Each structure stands twice: as C-alpha cells, then as structure tokens.
Amino acid sequence: xxxxxxxxxxxxxxxxxxxxxxxxxxxxxxxxxxxxxxxxxxxxxxxxxxxxxxxxxxxxxxxxxxxxxxxxxxxxxxxxxxxxxxxxxxxxxxxxxxxxxxxxxxxxxxxxxxxxxxxxxxxxxxxxxxxxxxxxxxxxxxxxxxxxxxxxxxxxxxxxxxxxxxxxxxxxxxxxxxxxxxxxxxxxxxxxxxxxxxxxxxxxxxxxxxxxxxxxxxxxxxxxxxxxxxxxxxxxxxxxxxxxxxxxxxxxx
Numbered sequence: 001x002x003x004x005x006x007x008x009x010x011x012x013x014x015x016x017x018x019x020x021x022x023x024x025x026x027x028x029x030x031x032x033x034x035x036x037x038x039x040x041x042x043x044x045x046x047x048x049x050x051x052x053x054x055x056x057x058x059x060x061x062x063x064x065x066x067x068x069x070x071x072x073x074x075x076x077x078x079x080x081x082x083x084x085x086x087x088x089x090x091x092x093x094x095x096x097x098x099x100x101x102x103x104x105x106x107x108x109x110x111x112x113x114x115x116x117x118x119x120x121x122x123x124x125x126x127x128x129x130x131x132x133x134x135x136x137x138x139x140x141x142x143x144x145x146x147x148x149x150x151x152x153x154x155x156x157x158x159x160x161x162x163x164x165x166x167x168x169x170x171x172x173x174x175x176x177x178x179x180x181x182x183x184x185x186x187x188x189x190x191x192x193x194x195x196x197x198x199x200x201x202x203x204x205x206x207x208x209x210x211x212x213x214x215x216x217x218x219x220x221x222x223x224x225x226x227x228x229x230x231x232x233x234x235x236x237x238x239x240x241x242x243x244x245x246x247x248x249x250x251x252x253x
Contacts, residue, residue, distance in 0.1 A: 004245040005033040005216040007198035011045035014202040038063035059088040067101035067109035089117040090125025097130035114142040156186040176207040
C-alpha cells in the first residue's frame with residue numbers, strides 16, 4: 001500500500017532531532033510527501049530535502065503570513081527556486097483570520113504566485129482561512145488554476161465551489177476530529193477522484209495524537225478515517241488518493 005502526504009513541513013525545527021529517522025521510516029512504509037515552503041528559506045530547504053530523498057518532492061512559495069515580504073525581488077528569487085525542480089507553487093493564498101500580513105499585501109502576493117504558476121505550468125498549493133469569498137474571486141479572475149485547497153475543512157457547498165474550479169481538496173488530521181461532521185458529510189458526496197491526503201505536519205495531528213507533533217507517517221490515520229467514511233477498502237482509498245497526487249503534481253511513481 002502506498003500513501004501520499006501532499007502537505008508536509010519536514011524542514012521545521014521540530015524535526016531537527018529525528019528528521020532522518022522519519023524520512024527512513026517513510027521509505028520503509030511507502031509514504032511519499034510534498035514538502036511545502038512558506039518563504040524563501042523554507043522553499044530552499046524543501047528543494048534540498050527533495051534532492052536527497054526520492055520519496056520527497058518540493059513546493060516553493062510565499063505563505064500569506066509572509067506576504068508583506070513578497071517584494072518584486074523576492075518573487076524573482078522565488079521563480080528561480082521554482083525552476084530548480086519544484087513540483088508546485090505554494091503554499092500561497094489568503095489568511096484573514098490572523099492577518100499577519102496586510103490584506104492588500106496578501107492579495108498582491110497571491111495573484112503574483114498564481115500568475116507565476118501559470119507561466120511555469122505548475123499546480124498551486126492553496127491556503128485559505130476566513131477569506132473564502134475573496135479567495136474564490138481571485139481564483140476565478142486569475143484562472144484557470146490547477147491546484148489543491150490545502151487543509152480543506154468546509155462543508156459540501158464550499159467543497160462543490162472548489163470542485164467547480166477544477167481544484168482538489170487536501171484532507172488532513174481535522175477529518176478525524178469529532179466536531180467536523182460537516183466535512184465528513186461532504187466527503188460522502190464528492191468524488192474520491194478529487195481528494196488528496198495530507199498531514200500539514202508538524203501541525204494538525206489526527207485524533208488520538210492531538211498535542212503531539214504530527215509527521216507524514218500519520219497520514220495513514222487520515223486514510224483510514226476517509227475509507228471508513230466513504231465505505232471503501234483502505235488500500236483502494238490509499239491508491240486512488242496516491243494517483244490523484246501523481247496526476248496533480250505530474251509525477252510517475
């Protein structure tokens with residue numbers, strides 16, 4: 001059985017003590033991952049991780065929290081990094097919940113990265129929090145966009161809106177949380193062909209591990225929960241979502 005964690009941050013300092021052990025275990029357990037940048041430094045780290053590990057691929061981008069730093073020069077450097085073997089732009093998008101960068105800077109950086117993705121023919125890993133209507137408007141204006149809505153936790157209506165734009169939904173640990181019944185109900189009604197698995201490690205661990213560091217190996221708990229929700233065998237759900245990841249990110253595995 002193969003599993004694909006489409007959103008990891010293995011460059012995080014939380015992995016400094018056992019990063020190599022985790023990566024070795026990923027190989028043993030047939031877990032692949034996209035390591036996702038949030039700024040130039042983490043994007044460079046993602047490329048280094050992918051260069052040395054065949055189970056890891058890199059995404060390079062500027063997170064909305066870092067959007068205030070996204071000058072023309074920073075975006076030029078980001079383009080250079082993306083040309084060094086990245087499989088996606090991201091994560092990028094809008095986060096109006098914390099507003100760690102001004103909204104206008106977030107919008108500017110988001111549009112710039114969507115245009116960069118189109119010019120380089122790369123998919124986009126999308127971050128959205130408390131900005132759904134603005135997020136969709138920009139995607140429609142800048143589209144069409146190939147990509148995934150990372151950490152999707154919305155209801156069926158939001159899921160259908162995302163699917164109408166041709167996007168995938170990235171589903172992680174929150175699927176396992178008792179309160180997220182609307183998300184579980186949505187996943188019963190949308191095609192499994194539009195779903196990707198993720199962990200967002202070291203954040204958002206599955207139920208039973210909350211308060212602990214998350215890692216790509218725990219993507220199996222997301223897969224198990226999804227299989228239970230949709231009433232299909234775990235191995236089938238794992239392989240379908242694995243192939244979905246390969247399709248979006250242009251991988252032959």
